Amino acid sequence: MKKSISNRDVERIAQHAGLSTHQVREALALRGTMPPETLERVRTSAAALRYTISARDRVAMAANTSVATVNRAYRPDARHLVRPDLLRRIEDEADRLGYTPDLVAQARRSHGSPIVALCVDIEQLFNPYHAQMLLYLMRTFLQRERHPVITPITSDRALPELAQSGVTSSVVLWEGRHTRHQATLLAATGRQAVLIGRYEGLPSVAPDWVSASEDLIQRALDSGYDLLHLGYFSPDHWFPGARLEGLARVLNSHFGPRPELRMWVNPEHDHAQTVSTLRQRALHQAADLFEQLAATPGALEVRGARRGTAITEELLAELDLWVGERRQRVAVLGLSDLTARLLLHSLETERPDWVLGREVGLVGYDNIEPLLSYLQPVLTTVAYDMDALSQLVADMTLAPRSSHGPDTFEVVPTTVVDRQSL
Secondary structure (H helix, E strand, C coil), X not given: CECCCCHHHHHHHHHHHCCCHHHHHHHHCCCCCCCHHHHHHHHHHHHHCCECCCHHHHHHHHHCCCHHHHHHHCCCCXXXXXXXXXXXXXXXXXXXXXXXXXXXXXXXXHCCCCEEEEECEHHHHHCHHHHHHHHHHHHHHHHCCCEEEECCECCCCCCCHXXXXXXXXXXXXXXXXXXXXXXXXXXXHCCEEEEECCCCCCCEEEECHHHHHHHHHHHHHHCCCCEEEEEEECCCCHHHHHHHHHHHHHHHCCCCCCCEEEEEECCCCCHHHHHHHHHHCCCHHHHHHHHHHHCCCCCEEECCCCCCHHHHHHHHHHHHHHHHHCCCCEEECCCCHHHHHHHHHHHHHHXXXXXXXXXXXXXXXXXXXXXXXXXXXXXXXXEECXXXXXXXXXXXXXXXXXXXXXXXXXXXXXEEECCCCC
């Protein structure tokens, strides 16, 4: 199969189909004025002669130029060699035919690539929060004339192959259990990467979860909750440690009654390593508080990883003990909006006598409410400017390596959206 169609190839197809070369060119350009039977004759003859007609061939035919000129029009280093009127014609026909250049081949030719790999966990693609963030990131990179490609990470891989390939110039990661391994792989392959979250081996960007936590904890204390449940603590993520730092700062300046604290930890959790990581990240008050919780019976509850309804079922069972039997007022923090909404639904259907914001306080942390307009917006949550975060990520991703170090860390301001559920 030939990679492109020359004038001689057009003549051969025309002879085989019993048509003129003009008719063949118009058919290859997919002109709407061509009769369907003519289009079919050209298609059949091209297939019989073993030609593969690419979108690039069709653009060249439609613009009445060569494939080489179309290639030149889409190469940044050669674009100026194409006449302005011909360049406009090529772009107009490319838009009509839905053509985009082969970025992989372009990268191989030029030893530089516009491709940015967005490496998100495959399960997060079904989460509206991550879907919204991906949309902002893609818009930002496209505005900067880069080509973002979503490259999902499956559970058995640390990185997709495209992220490590030479056709990719840079990579955007989300923090998680593979972060250390990912950073090592990318350093070995020379890829420039930025992390959404926090890791000392990569330039990182994250929302200001410390300030958000301070605000929410102060609200919980002012409302007189007896017990605060902080959700899961994962040392692989910046958010739980930042949340703990905000809590510690408020408690250290609080002179009233101190609520009980509960937090779930993984069975393989290493307390000493967690404290070391928190101190390394300058979350010193969080490290002190974690040590206190580790020494307090019942404060740290060992739980295996849970998702969705499994988390809400366990929380509902614990709330039955605390609220139903002990008559304590409990604030549940540290849940994503999706998980918090599942718990909210369980409370409304199974515990209708408990008043949200009185017996049970509930908050989320990623403000998906604008995406779920069909739901009543009753969940207090945390919002931040996703466009600002995307711009910071792009700045770091596209900047020269010498302009920032692997420990560069930027935060985006957050805002608590109060909907009276805490």
